Amino acid sequence: MTSKPIADLWPTLPGGADARPEAAYRLLQAAVESFAERGFHATTTRDIATGAGMSPAALYIHYPSKAALLAEISRAGHAATLELVRAAVAGEDGPEARMRRLVEEFTAWHARARTVGRVVNYELHALPEDAYAVVAALRLDIEREVTALIEAGVAAGVFEVAEVRTAARAVTSLGIDVSRWYTDRSSETPEELGRRYGELVLRMLGARL
Amino acid sequence: MTSKPIADLWPTLPGGADARPEAAYRLLQAAVESFAERGFHATTTRDIATGAGMSPAALYIHYPSKAALLAEISRAGHAATLELVRAAVAGEDGPEARMRRLVEEFTAWHARARTVGRVVNYELHALPEDAYAVVAALRLDIEREVTALIEAGVAAGVFEVAEVRTAARAVTSLGIDVSRWYTDRSSETPEELGRRYGELVLRMLGARL
DNA sequence: GCAGTGACTAAGCGCTTGCTTAGCATGGTG
DNA sequence: CACCATGCTAAGCAAGCGCTTAGTCACTGC
Numbered sequence: 001m002t003s004k005p006i007a008d009l010w011p012t013l014p015g016g017a018d019a020r021p022e023a024a025y026r027l028l029q030a031a032v033e034s035f036a037e038r039g040f041h042a043t044t045t046r047d048i049a050t051g052a053g054m055s056p057a058a059l060y061i062h063y064p065s066k067a068a069l070l071a072e073i074s075r076a077g078h079a080a081t082l083e084l085v086r087a088a089v090a091g092e093d094g095p096e097a098r099m100r101r102l103v104e105e106f107t108a109w110h111a112r113a114r115t116v117g118r119v120v121n122y123e124l125h126a127l128p129e130d131a132y133a134v135v136a137a138l139r140l141d142i143e144r145e146v147t148a149l150i151e152a153g154v155a156a157g158v159f160e161v162a163e164v165r166t167a168a169r170a171v172t173s174l175g176i177d178v179s180r181w182y183t184d185r186s187s188e189t190p191e192e193l194g195r196r197y198g199e200l201v202l203r204m205l206g207a208r209l
Numbered sequence: 210m211t212s213k214p215i216a217d218l219w220p221t222l223p224g225g226a227d228a229r230p231e232a233a234y235r236l237l238q239a240a241v242e243s244f245a246e247r248g249f250h251a252t253t254t255r256d257i258a259t260g261a262g263m264s265p266a267a268l269y270i271h272y273p274s275k276a277a278l279l280a281e282i283s284r285a286g287h288a289a290t291l292e293l294v295r296a297a298v299a300g301e302d303g304p305e306a307r308m309r310r311l312v313e314e315f316t317a318w319h320a321r322a323r324t325v326g327r328v329v330n331y332e333l334h335a336l337p338e339d340a341y342a343v344v345a346a347l348r349l350d351i352e353r354e355v356t357a358l359i360e361a362g363v364a365a366g367v368f369e370v371a372e373v374r375t376a377a378r379a380v381t382s383l384g385i386d387v388s389r390w391y392t393d394r395s396s397e398t399p400e401e402l403g404r405r406y407g408e409l410v411l412r413m414l415g416a417r418l
Numbered sequence: 419g420c421a422g423t424g425a426c427t428a429a430g431c432g433c434t435t436g437c438t439t440a441g442c443a444t445g446g447t448g
Numbered sequence: 449c450a451c452c453a454t455g456c457t458a459a460g461c462a463a464g465c466g467c468t469t470a471g472t473c474a475c476t477g478c
Contacts, residue, residue, distance in 0.1 A: 041250035
Protein backbone atom coordinates (compact mmCIF):
# COMPACT_ATOMS: atom_id res chain seq x y z
CA MET A 1 0.00 0.00 0.00
CA THR A 2 2.72 2.39 -0.99
CA SER A 3 0.77 4.41 -3.52
CA LYS A 4 -2.13 6.78 -3.01
CA PRO A 5 -5.12 4.55 -3.61
CA ILE A 6 -7.66 7.26 -3.08
CA ALA A 7 -6.14 10.14 -4.99
CA ASP A 8 -8.94 10.35 -7.55
CA LEU A 9 -11.77 10.24 -5.04
CA TRP A 10 -11.29 13.64 -3.48
CA PRO A 11 -10.23 16.05 -6.18
CA THR A 12 -9.48 19.66 -5.51
CA LEU A 13 -12.54 21.78 -6.02
CA PRO A 14 -12.54 24.28 -8.89
CA GLY A 15 -11.66 27.86 -8.01
CA GLY A 16 -7.99 27.45 -7.22
CA ALA A 17 -8.39 27.06 -3.46
CA ASP A 18 -7.81 23.62 -2.06
CA ALA A 19 -11.21 22.34 -1.02
CA ARG A 20 -9.59 19.95 1.42
CA PRO A 21 -6.35 20.90 3.14
CA GLU A 22 -3.54 18.41 2.80
CA ALA A 23 -3.79 17.38 6.46
CA ALA A 24 -7.45 16.39 6.12
CA TYR A 25 -6.56 14.42 3.02
CA ARG A 26 -3.82 12.55 4.86
CA LEU A 27 -6.31 11.67 7.58
CA LEU A 28 -8.72 10.28 4.99
CA GLN A 29 -5.99 8.18 3.48
CA ALA A 30 -4.82 6.82 6.83
CA ALA A 31 -8.43 6.07 7.79
CA VAL A 32 -9.08 4.17 4.55
CA GLU A 33 -6.05 2.00 5.10
CA SER A 34 -6.83 1.25 8.74
CA PHE A 35 -10.54 0.63 8.17
CA ALA A 36 -9.76 -1.70 5.26
CA GLU A 37 -7.15 -3.68 7.14
CA ARG A 38 -8.66 -3.95 10.60
CA GLY A 39 -12.24 -2.77 10.22
CA PHE A 40 -13.86 0.36 11.61
CA HIS A 41 -14.30 -0.77 15.20
CA ALA A 42 -10.81 -2.23 15.56
CA THR A 43 -9.30 1.01 14.30
CA THR A 44 -8.53 3.62 16.95
CA THR A 45 -8.44 7.36 16.42
CA ARG A 46 -4.81 7.11 17.48
CA ASP A 47 -4.12 4.69 14.61
CA ILE A 48 -5.55 7.16 12.13
CA ALA A 49 -3.82 10.21 13.56
CA THR A 50 -0.48 8.42 13.79
CA GLY A 51 -0.88 7.17 10.23
CA ALA A 52 -1.37 10.75 9.12
CA GLY A 53 1.63 11.90 11.14
CA MET A 54 -0.28 13.86 13.76
CA SER A 55 -1.21 13.76 17.40
CA PRO A 56 -4.55 12.15 18.29
CA ALA A 57 -6.31 15.45 18.91
CA ALA A 58 -5.53 16.83 15.45
CA LEU A 59 -8.13 14.55 13.90
CA TYR A 60 -10.91 16.54 15.55
CA ILE A 61 -9.87 19.79 13.91
CA HIS A 62 -10.73 18.35 10.51
CA TYR A 63 -13.50 15.88 11.30
CA PRO A 64 -16.05 15.94 14.11
CA SER A 65 -15.74 12.22 14.84
CA LYS A 66 -14.29 8.90 13.73
CA ALA A 67 -17.67 8.05 12.21
CA ALA A 68 -17.58 11.22 10.09
CA LEU A 69 -14.40 9.96 8.45
CA LEU A 70 -16.10 6.66 7.62
CA ALA A 71 -19.14 8.49 6.28
CA GLU A 72 -17.03 10.64 3.98
CA ILE A 73 -15.05 7.64 2.68
CA SER A 74 -18.22 5.65 2.09
CA ARG A 75 -20.03 8.50 0.37
CA ALA A 76 -17.16 9.33 -1.95
CA GLY A 77 -16.50 5.67 -2.76
CA HIS A 78 -20.11 5.03 -3.65
CA ALA A 79 -20.37 8.22 -5.67
CA ALA A 80 -17.27 7.26 -7.65
CA THR A 81 -18.64 3.79 -8.34
CA LEU A 82 -21.97 5.14 -9.56
CA GLU A 83 -20.11 7.59 -11.78
CA LEU A 84 -18.03 4.77 -13.21
CA VAL A 85 -21.11 2.69 -13.97
CA ARG A 86 -22.89 5.58 -15.68
CA ALA A 87 -19.82 6.47 -17.71
CA ALA A 88 -19.51 2.89 -18.93
CA VAL A 89 -23.13 2.80 -20.05
CA ALA A 90 -22.92 6.20 -21.72
CA GLY A 91 -19.61 5.48 -23.44
CA GLU A 92 -20.65 2.50 -25.54
CA ASP A 93 -23.41 1.50 -27.92
CA GLY A 94 -25.59 -1.56 -27.46
CA PRO A 95 -26.26 -3.62 -24.32
CA GLU A 96 -23.46 -6.08 -25.00
CA ALA A 97 -20.67 -3.52 -25.39
CA ARG A 98 -22.06 -1.53 -22.48
CA MET A 99 -22.17 -4.53 -20.18
CA ARG A 100 -18.68 -5.61 -21.16
CA ARG A 101 -17.28 -2.17 -20.41
CA LEU A 102 -19.27 -1.91 -17.18
CA VAL A 103 -17.98 -5.21 -15.81
CA GLU A 104 -14.43 -4.51 -16.96
CA GLU A 105 -14.29 -1.19 -15.15
CA PHE A 106 -16.36 -2.19 -12.13
CA THR A 107 -14.12 -5.21 -11.58
CA ALA A 108 -10.87 -3.38 -12.22
CA TRP A 109 -11.93 -0.63 -9.80
CA HIS A 110 -12.68 -3.12 -7.04
CA ALA A 111 -9.25 -4.69 -7.56
CA ARG A 112 -7.31 -1.45 -7.87
CA ALA A 113 -9.12 0.41 -5.09
CA ARG A 114 -9.64 -2.67 -2.95
CA THR A 115 -8.90 -0.77 0.28
CA VAL A 116 -11.62 1.77 -0.42
CA GLY A 117 -13.78 -1.05 -1.78
CA ARG A 118 -13.57 -2.97 1.46
CA VAL A 119 -14.61 0.03 3.51
CA VAL A 120 -17.39 0.85 1.07
CA ASN A 121 -18.86 -2.65 0.98
CA TYR A 122 -18.06 -4.20 4.34
CA GLU A 123 -18.29 -1.34 6.86
CA LEU A 124 -21.80 -0.19 6.00
CA HIS A 125 -23.13 -1.39 9.34
CA ALA A 126 -20.87 1.03 11.20
CA LEU A 127 -22.31 4.10 9.45
CA PRO A 128 -24.48 6.51 11.44
CA GLU A 129 -28.08 6.39 10.30
CA ASP A 130 -28.13 9.60 8.27
CA ALA A 131 -24.92 8.72 6.44
CA TYR A 132 -26.29 5.26 5.75
CA ALA A 133 -29.38 6.73 4.13
CA VAL A 134 -27.25 8.72 1.68
CA VAL A 135 -25.17 5.69 0.81
CA ALA A 136 -28.17 3.37 0.48
CA ALA A 137 -29.65 5.70 -2.12
CA LEU A 138 -26.41 5.57 -4.13
CA ARG A 139 -26.37 1.77 -3.92
CA LEU A 140 -29.93 1.64 -5.19
CA ASP A 141 -28.97 3.83 -8.14
CA ILE A 142 -26.10 1.48 -9.02
CA GLU A 143 -28.37 -1.54 -8.83
CA ARG A 144 -30.92 0.21 -11.02
CA GLU A 145 -28.35 0.98 -13.72
CA VAL A 146 -27.29 -2.65 -13.92
CA THR A 147 -30.87 -3.95 -13.89
CA ALA A 148 -31.92 -1.50 -16.60
CA LEU A 149 -29.00 -2.52 -18.77
CA ILE A 150 -29.86 -6.21 -18.51
CA GLU A 151 -33.50 -5.44 -19.25
CA ALA A 152 -32.48 -3.50 -22.33
CA GLY A 153 -30.37 -6.44 -23.46
CA VAL A 154 -33.23 -8.86 -22.97
CA ALA A 155 -35.60 -6.57 -24.85
CA ALA A 156 -33.12 -6.31 -27.72
CA GLY A 157 -32.76 -10.07 -27.80
CA VAL A 158 -29.02 -10.11 -27.05
CA PHE A 159 -29.33 -11.34 -23.44
CA GLU A 160 -31.40 -14.19 -22.15
CA VAL A 161 -31.93 -14.62 -18.39
CA ALA A 162 -34.56 -16.31 -16.24
CA GLU A 163 -34.73 -13.51 -13.68
CA VAL A 164 -33.36 -10.03 -14.31
CA ARG A 165 -32.94 -9.09 -10.64
CA THR A 166 -31.06 -12.26 -9.81
CA ALA A 167 -28.78 -11.77 -12.79
CA ALA A 168 -28.13 -8.16 -11.76
CA ARG A 169 -27.24 -9.33 -8.27
CA ALA A 170 -24.82 -11.84 -9.70
CA VAL A 171 -23.12 -9.24 -11.87
CA THR A 172 -22.55 -6.71 -9.07
CA SER A 173 -21.74 -9.49 -6.62
CA LEU A 174 -18.85 -10.75 -8.72
CA GLY A 175 -17.32 -7.28 -8.87
CA ILE A 176 -17.84 -6.37 -5.22
CA ASP A 177 -16.34 -9.60 -3.96
CA VAL A 178 -13.12 -8.82 -5.81
CA SER A 179 -12.29 -6.23 -3.15
CA ARG A 180 -12.45 -9.00 -0.54
CA TRP A 181 -9.94 -11.39 -2.10
CA TYR A 182 -7.74 -9.36 -4.44
CA THR A 183 -4.23 -8.63 -3.13
CA ASP A 184 -0.96 -7.21 -4.36
CA ARG A 185 0.16 -10.78 -4.84
CA SER A 186 -2.69 -11.68 -7.18
CA SER A 187 -1.31 -12.92 -10.47
CA GLU A 188 -3.68 -10.92 -12.66
CA THR A 189 -3.63 -7.15 -13.08
CA PRO A 190 -6.93 -5.39 -12.37
CA GLU A 191 -7.37 -4.81 -16.09
CA GLU A 192 -6.78 -8.46 -17.02
CA LEU A 193 -9.19 -9.56 -14.36
CA GLY A 194 -11.74 -7.06 -15.66
CA ARG A 195 -11.49 -8.43 -19.19
CA ARG A 196 -11.87 -12.02 -18.03
CA TYR A 197 -14.81 -11.20 -15.81
CA GLY A 198 -16.39 -9.26 -18.66
CA GLU A 199 -16.21 -12.39 -20.78
CA LEU A 200 -17.64 -14.61 -18.03
CA VAL A 201 -20.53 -12.22 -17.34
CA LEU A 202 -21.54 -11.94 -20.97
CA ARG A 203 -21.70 -15.71 -21.21
CA MET A 204 -23.65 -15.83 -17.98
CA LEU A 205 -26.19 -13.43 -19.44
CA GLY A 206 -26.65 -15.66 -22.46
CA ALA A 207 -24.99 -13.36 -24.98
CA ARG A 208 -24.06 -15.15 -28.18
CA LEU A 209 -20.37 -14.44 -28.60
CA MET B 210 -33.26 -14.72 13.48
CA THR B 211 -35.79 -16.73 15.40
CA SER B 212 -34.59 -20.19 14.45
CA LYS B 213 -31.38 -21.95 15.32
CA PRO B 214 -29.22 -21.21 12.32
CA ILE B 215 -26.24 -23.18 13.57
CA ALA B 216 -27.89 -26.32 14.83
CA ASP B 217 -26.21 -28.62 12.31
CA LEU B 218 -22.72 -27.25 12.81
CA TRP B 219 -22.07 -28.60 16.28
CA PRO B 220 -23.62 -32.04 16.58
CA THR B 221 -23.51 -34.02 19.75
CA LEU B 222 -20.55 -36.35 19.78
CA PRO B 223 -21.19 -40.09 19.67
CA GLY B 224 -21.13 -41.94 22.95
CA GLY B 225 -24.32 -40.61 24.48
CA ALA B 226 -22.67 -37.83 26.47
CA ASP B 227 -23.25 -34.32 25.22
CA ALA B 228 -19.99 -33.20 23.71
CA ARG B 229 -20.93 -29.59 24.26
CA PRO B 230 -23.16 -28.64 27.19
CA GLU B 231 -26.21 -26.65 26.31
CA ALA B 232 -24.83 -23.47 27.86
CA ALA B 233 -21.74 -23.53 25.67
CA TYR B 234 -23.97 -24.07 22.67
CA ARG B 235 -26.09 -21.05 23.60
CA LEU B 236 -22.93 -18.96 23.85
CA LEU B 237 -21.87 -20.07 20.37
CA GLN B 238 -25.25 -19.16 18.99
CA ALA B 239 -25.29 -15.75 20.64
CA ALA B 240 -21.75 -15.10 19.43
CA VAL B 241 -22.62 -16.00 15.84
CA GLU B 242 -25.53 -13.62 15.84
CA SER B 243 -23.59 -10.74 17.39
CA PHE B 244 -20.50 -11.22 15.25
CA ALA B 245 -22.61 -11.39 12.10
CA GLU B 246 -24.62 -8.29 12.92
CA ARG B 247 -22.02 -5.98 14.41
CA GLY B 248 -18.68 -7.62 13.65
CA PHE B 249 -16.23 -9.21 16.06
CA HIS B 250 -14.68 -6.04 17.43
CA ALA B 251 -17.96 -4.22 17.96
CA THR B 252 -19.33 -7.19 19.88
CA THR B 253 -18.66 -7.17 23.62
CA THR B 254 -18.37 -10.22 25.82
CA ARG B 255 -21.34 -8.76 27.69
CA ASP B 256 -23.40 -8.86 24.47
CA ILE B 257 -22.63 -12.53 24.01
CA ALA B 258 -23.24 -13.51 27.62
CA THR B 259 -26.49 -11.55 27.77
CA GLY B 260 -27.60 -13.11 24.50
CA ALA B 261 -27.01 -16.52 26.01
CA GLY B 262 -28.87 -15.52 29.18
CA MET B 263 -25.84 -15.48 31.47
CA SER B 264 -23.68 -13.09 33.39
CA PRO B 265 -20.50 -11.83 31.68
CA ALA B 266 -18.17 -14.07 33.65
CA ALA B 267 -19.97 -17.29 32.66
CA LEU B 268 -18.51 -17.07 29.19
CA TYR B 269 -15.05 -17.81 30.55
CA ILE B 270 -16.08 -21.11 32.07
CA HIS B 271 -16.80 -22.47 28.61
CA TYR B 272 -14.32 -20.57 26.44
CA PRO B 273 -10.95 -19.11 27.34
CA SER B 274 -11.53 -15.88 25.42
CA LYS B 275 -13.77 -14.01 23.01
CA ALA B 276 -11.35 -14.92 20.22
CA ALA B 277 -11.73 -18.63 21.04
CA LEU B 278 -15.44 -18.35 20.30
CA LEU B 279 -14.68 -16.78 16.94
CA ALA B 280 -12.10 -19.46 16.20
CA GLU B 281 -14.56 -22.25 16.94
CA ILE B 282 -17.29 -20.67 14.80
CA SER B 283 -14.92 -20.10 11.92
CA ARG B 284 -13.44 -23.58 12.07
CA ALA B 285 -16.81 -25.33 12.19
CA GLY B 286 -18.26 -23.13 9.47
CA HIS B 287 -15.38 -23.81 7.13
CA ALA B 288 -15.40 -27.52 7.88
CA ALA B 289 -19.12 -27.70 7.12
CA THR B 290 -18.63 -25.84 3.83
CA LEU B 291 -15.82 -28.15 2.74
CA GLU B 292 -17.97 -31.15 3.65
CA LEU B 293 -20.83 -29.76 1.59
CA VAL B 294 -18.58 -29.23 -1.42
CA ARG B 295 -17.15 -32.74 -1.23
CA ALA B 296 -20.58 -34.30 -0.80
CA ALA B 297 -21.84 -32.47 -3.88
CA VAL B 298 -18.94 -33.71 -5.99
CA ALA B 299 -19.25 -37.28 -4.67
CA GLY B 300 -23.02 -37.39 -5.05
CA GLU B 301 -23.28 -36.82 -8.80
CA ASP B 302 -21.76 -38.12 -12.00
CA GLY B 303 -20.07 -35.94 -14.57
CA PRO B 304 -18.61 -32.44 -14.19
CA GLU B 305 -21.79 -30.69 -15.26
CA ALA B 306 -24.11 -32.37 -12.76
CA ARG B 307 -21.48 -32.07 -10.05
CA MET B 308 -20.98 -28.37 -10.66
CA ARG B 309 -24.69 -27.71 -10.74
CA ARG B 310 -25.19 -29.49 -7.45
CA LEU B 311 -22.14 -27.81 -5.90
CA VAL B 312 -23.33 -24.29 -6.78
CA GLU B 313 -26.90 -25.03 -5.74
CA GLU B 314 -25.87 -26.20 -2.30
CA PHE B 315 -23.01 -23.74 -1.81
CA THR B 316 -25.31 -20.86 -2.68
CA ALA B 317 -28.26 -22.11 -0.65
CA TRP B 318 -26.00 -22.64 2.36
CA HIS B 319 -24.66 -19.08 2.18
CA ALA B 320 -28.23 -17.79 2.04
CA ARG B 321 -29.66 -20.05 4.75
CA ALA B 322 -26.69 -19.80 7.12
CA ARG B 323 -25.86 -16.20 6.24
CA THR B 324 -25.09 -15.28 9.84
CA VAL B 325 -22.46 -17.99 10.11
CA GLY B 326 -21.41 -17.19 6.56
CA ARG B 327 -20.70 -13.59 7.41
CA VAL B 328 -18.54 -14.53 10.36
CA VAL B 329 -16.77 -17.19 8.33
CA ASN B 330 -15.97 -14.93 5.38
CA TYR B 331 -15.71 -11.42 6.79
CA GLU B 332 -14.14 -11.82 10.23
CA LEU B 333 -11.06 -13.77 9.17
CA HIS B 334 -8.79 -10.85 10.02
CA ALA B 335 -9.82 -11.00 13.67
CA LEU B 336 -8.68 -14.62 14.09
CA PRO B 337 -5.60 -15.36 16.20
CA GLU B 338 -2.73 -16.56 14.06
CA ASP B 339 -2.96 -20.27 14.90
CA ALA B 340 -6.70 -20.40 14.31
CA TYR B 341 -6.22 -18.55 11.05
CA ALA B 342 -3.75 -21.18 9.85
CA VAL B 343 -6.31 -23.95 10.41
CA VAL B 344 -8.99 -22.03 8.57
CA ALA B 345 -6.71 -21.03 5.70
CA ALA B 346 -5.95 -24.70 5.07
CA LEU B 347 -9.68 -25.47 4.86
CA ARG B 348 -10.22 -22.56 2.47
CA LEU B 349 -7.43 -23.86 0.26
CA ASP B 350 -9.07 -27.30 0.19
CA ILE B 351 -12.37 -25.76 -0.90
CA GLU B 352 -10.67 -23.79 -3.65
CA ARG B 353 -8.87 -26.92 -4.82
CA GLU B 354 -12.10 -28.91 -5.07
CA VAL B 355 -13.69 -26.27 -7.26
CA THR B 356 -10.60 -25.84 -9.42
CA ALA B 357 -10.26 -29.61 -9.89
CA LEU B 358 -13.90 -29.88 -10.90
CA ILE B 359 -13.55 -27.18 -13.54
CA GLU B 360 -10.37 -28.77 -14.83
CA ALA B 361 -12.14 -32.11 -15.11
CA GLY B 362 -14.93 -30.44 -17.05
CA VAL B 363 -12.49 -28.77 -19.42
CA ALA B 364 -10.66 -32.06 -19.94
CA ALA B 365 -13.96 -33.81 -20.68
CA GLY B 366 -14.88 -31.09 -23.15
CA VAL B 367 -18.05 -29.98 -21.33
CA PHE B 368 -16.62 -26.72 -19.96
CA GLU B 369 -14.66 -24.10 -21.82
CA VAL B 370 -12.89 -21.33 -19.91
CA ALA B 371 -9.94 -19.05 -20.63
CA GLU B 372 -8.42 -19.38 -17.16
CA VAL B 373 -9.40 -22.10 -14.71
CA ARG B 374 -8.28 -20.26 -11.57
CA THR B 375 -10.18 -17.12 -12.49
CA ALA B 376 -13.28 -19.15 -13.24
CA ALA B 377 -12.98 -20.96 -9.90
CA ARG B 378 -12.67 -17.63 -8.13
CA ALA B 379 -15.80 -16.39 -9.85
CA VAL B 380 -17.78 -19.50 -8.87
CA THR B 381 -16.89 -19.35 -5.16
CA SER B 382 -17.15 -15.56 -5.16
CA LEU B 383 -20.75 -15.64 -6.30
CA GLY B 384 -21.70 -18.00 -3.49
CA ILE B 385 -19.75 -16.29 -0.73
CA ASP B 386 -21.14 -12.87 -1.54
CA VAL B 387 -24.66 -14.21 -1.02
CA SER B 388 -24.06 -14.15 2.72
CA ARG B 389 -23.37 -10.42 2.47
CA TRP B 390 -26.59 -9.36 0.77
CA TYR B 391 -29.17 -12.09 1.46
CA THR B 392 -31.81 -11.19 4.06
CA ASP B 393 -35.05 -12.55 5.41
CA ARG B 394 -36.80 -10.10 3.13
CA SER B 395 -35.17 -11.47 -0.02
CA SER B 396 -37.83 -12.59 -2.46
CA GLU B 397 -36.14 -15.88 -3.37
CA THR B 398 -35.79 -18.87 -1.09
CA PRO B 399 -32.24 -20.17 -0.65
CA GLU B 400 -33.10 -23.17 -2.82
CA GLU B 401 -34.55 -21.07 -5.65
CA LEU B 402 -31.51 -18.84 -5.56
CA GLY B 403 -29.28 -21.89 -5.66
CA ARG B 404 -31.00 -23.26 -8.75
CA ARG B 405 -30.77 -19.94 -10.56
CA TYR B 406 -27.13 -19.47 -9.65
CA GLY B 407 -26.44 -23.04 -10.76
CA GLU B 408 -27.86 -22.18 -14.15
CA LEU B 409 -25.86 -18.94 -14.41
CA VAL B 410 -22.61 -20.63 -13.42
CA LEU B 411 -22.96 -23.45 -15.93
CA ARG B 412 -23.48 -20.92 -18.68
CA MET B 413 -20.51 -18.94 -17.41
CA LEU B 414 -18.35 -22.04 -17.67
CA GLY B 415 -19.37 -22.54 -21.26
CA ALA B 416 -21.47 -25.65 -20.70
CA ARG B 417 -23.76 -26.37 -23.65
CA LEU B 418 -27.20 -26.60 -22.11
C1' DG C 419 -24.10 -35.45 57.01
C1' DC C 420 -20.88 -33.37 54.71
C1' DA C 421 -16.82 -32.56 51.74
C1' DG C 422 -16.17 -31.98 46.87
C1' DT C 423 -17.44 -30.47 42.28
C1' DG C 424 -19.22 -27.83 38.43
C1' DA C 425 -21.99 -23.97 36.74
C1' DC C 426 -22.81 -19.82 37.73
C1' DT C 427 -22.94 -14.49 39.63
C1' DA C 428 -21.52 -9.88 41.78
C1' DA C 429 -18.06 -6.97 41.89
C1' DG C 430 -14.41 -4.92 40.12
C1' DC C 431 -9.38 -4.37 38.15
C1' DG C 432 -6.32 -2.46 34.86
C1' DC C 433 -6.36 -0.72 30.54
C1' DT C 434 -7.89 1.43 26.22
C1' DT C 435 -11.21 3.99 23.95
C1' DG C 436 -13.33 8.36 21.66
C1' DC C 437 -13.08 12.74 22.55
C1' DT C 438 -12.05 17.38 25.27
C1' DT C 439 -9.42 20.98 27.28
C1' DA C 440 -5.80 24.18 27.69
C1' DG C 441 -2.10 26.06 25.74
C1' DC C 442 1.54 27.15 22.15
C1' DA C 443 3.87 28.54 17.71
C1' DT C 444 3.04 30.67 13.40
C1' DG C 445 1.69 33.98 10.09
C1' DG C 446 -1.37 37.45 8.25
C1' DT C 447 -3.49 42.18 9.25
C1' DG C 448 -4.10 46.84 11.33
C1' DC D 449 3.97 46.62 17.51
C1' DA D 450 -0.63 44.35 19.19
C1' DC D 451 -4.20 41.32 17.79
C1' DC D 452 -6.13 37.24 16.62
C1' DA D 453 -7.25 33.21 13.76
C1' DT D 454 -5.32 28.79 12.42
C1' DG D 455 -3.38 24.31 13.07
C1' DC D 456 -1.43 21.85 16.00
C1' DT D 457 0.26 19.18 20.74
C1' DA D 458 0.39 17.48 25.71
C1' DA D 459 -2.35 15.92 29.03
C1' DG D 460 -6.13 13.80 30.59
C1' DC D 461 -11.28 12.60 31.46
C1' DA D 462 -15.33 9.54 31.64
C1' DA D 463 -16.91 5.46 29.84
C1' DG D 464 -16.54 0.99 28.40
C1' DC D 465 -13.59 -2.91 27.41
C1' DG D 466 -11.78 -8.03 28.18
C1' DC D 467 -11.05 -10.65 31.74
C1' DT D 468 -10.30 -12.08 36.95
C1' DT D 469 -11.48 -12.89 41.61
C1' DA D 470 -14.11 -14.47 45.31
C1' DG D 471 -17.92 -16.51 46.57
C1' DT D 472 -22.89 -18.79 46.08
C1' DC D 473 -25.66 -22.66 45.22
C1' DA D 474 -27.42 -27.17 43.65
C1' DC D 475 -26.04 -31.59 43.25
C1' DT D 476 -23.14 -35.92 43.80
C1' DG D 477 -20.69 -39.76 46.22
C1' DC D 478 -19.68 -41.90 50.25
